[in-house]
Amino acid sequence: MKAVGYRHSLPIDDPASLEDLELPAPTPGSRDLLVRVKAVSVNPVDTKIRKNVAPEAGQAKVLGWDAVGTVEAVGASVTGFKAGDRVFYAGSIIRPGANSELHVVDERIAALAPRSLDDAQAAALPLTTITAYELLFDRLRVPKNGGAGQTLLIVGGAGGVGSILIQLARQLTQLRVVATASRAETRAWCLSLGAHAVVDHSKPLAAELRDAGIGEVDMVASLTETARHYAQIIESLRPQGQLAVIDDAPVLDAMPLKGKSISLHWELMFTRSKFETADMARQGELLAEVAALVDAGRIRTTANAGFGTINAANLRKAHALIESGKAQGKVVLAGFDA
Structure with missing residues (x-):
C-alpha cells in the first residue's frame, strides 16, 4: 500500500x-x-x-x-x-x-x-475535537449547559484546538468565551466561530482583558506558548481559578499558582x-x-x-x-x- x-x-x-x-x-x-x-x-x-x-x-x-x-x-x-x-x-x-x-x-x-x-x-x-471536548468537560469539568456568569479565556483561539473549543463552549455551555489572536484575519476567524470577544496575545494579556472590560477570568485554556504567557495567565485568573494546558512548555513551575489557589490540569487526548x-x-x-x-x-x-x-x-x-x-x-x- x-x-x-x-x-x-x-x-x-x-x-x-x-x-x-x-x-x-x-x-x-x-x-x-x-x-x-x-x-x-x-x-x-x-x-x-x-x-x-x-x-x-x-x-x-x-x-x-x-x-x-x-x-x-x-x-x-x-x-x-x-x-x-x-x-x-x-x-x-x-x-x-x-x-x-x-x-x-x-x-x-x-x-x-x-x-x-x-x-x-x-x-x-477528530484530534482537536477530542482535545477540546476533554479539556472543557473532563479537565475543567464545566457542566453541560453550565458555566453561566463565568469566563473562559482561550489562548491561541485560531489554531486547530482553539477553533473547535470556541464552538463547543458556545454550543454546549453558557460560558462567556474570550479568545486570543494577534492578526486581523485570525481575530475575524475567532469571532466568526462564536467568540464573544478577542484580545491580542502579542500584548500583555491582563492589560488587554482590562481594556476590553473583561478583567479577571475564571478559567484559561492555554493551547500554545504557555511558558511565554504564564505570568500573564496567572495575573488574569481569578483566585481559585483553573488553568488547562496542552502544549509542551520546557518547564512549568506550579508554585506561582499557589497564591491564588489556581488548579492546573493537563490534557492529552492520546491518554485513553x-x-x-x-x-x-x-x-x-x-x-x-x-x-x-x-x-x-x-x-x-x-x-x-x-x-x-x-x-x-x-x-x-x-x-x-x-x-x-x-x-x-x-x-x-x-x-x-x-
Whole structure:
C-alpha cells in the first residue's frame, strides 16, 4: 500500500524528511477496524514526533493522527461497525499513523463521520475535537449547559484546538468565551466561530482583558506558548481559578499558582488509547455527539487550507505551515495519487 513516512528525523526542508513509501497492508486485531483512508489532516503532534522521535534503524515511521475513511473489514470482536461504514477518528500515538492507504484503529475511538461534510472537511475534526471536548468537560469539568456568569479565556483561539473549543463552549455551555489572536484575519476567524470577544496575545494579556472590560477570568485554556504567557495567565485568573494546558512548555513551575489557589490540569487526548483506560470508548462517543452537532448545523468544520492529495511533497508543505506557527484552523489532504 502507499504511505508517507520518514526514516530519519530531519528538517522539513530536507526532501528525505517525509518520503513516499510502499508498505505491507496492516492486519486488524480483534477490536480493530481496517479503514481505507480517504482524507487526513496535520496537527502539531505530527511535526513534533517527526523532529524528535527517530524510527528504529532501517524502519520507516508513518505519522498522521486524523483520518476519514471507509471500513474495509472488522476484527472478530467488533460490534459497533461493519464494512462500508464511513468513519472518522484520531487514532493512537503508540500505533502507526494514518498517512497510508489502509489503516487500523480500535473501534472504541472511532465514530461514523458527519454526513454533511466531505472527507477533507471531516478529517479536520477528530484530534482537536477530542482535545477540546476533554479539556472543557473532563479537565475543567464545566457542566453541560453550565458555566453561566463565568469566563473562559482561550489562548491561541485560531489554531486547530482553539477553533473547535470556541464552538463547543458556545454550543454546549453558557460560558462567556474570550479568545486570543494577534492578526486581523485570525481575530475575524475567532469571532466568526462564536467568540464573544478577542484580545491580542502579542500584548500583555491582563492589560488587554482590562481594556476590553473583561478583567479577571475564571478559567484559561492555554493551547500554545504557555511558558511565554504564564505570568500573564496567572495575573488574569481569578483566585481559585483553573488553568488547562496542552502544549509542551520546557518547564512549568506550579508554585506561582499557589497564591491564588489556581488548579492546573493537563490534557492529552492520546491518554485513553495509550493506556486503554476503562473509559476509552468515551472518545468514540464524543466524536459521535459532535458529528450529530455538525449535521445539525451547530458545529462547522475547522478545515481552512487544502494541500492536495496525500503524498510526501504535500505533507512536507503542510508540516512547514504548522511549524511556522501561522496556521489558522486545520490543514487537510485528501486522496492518494493514482
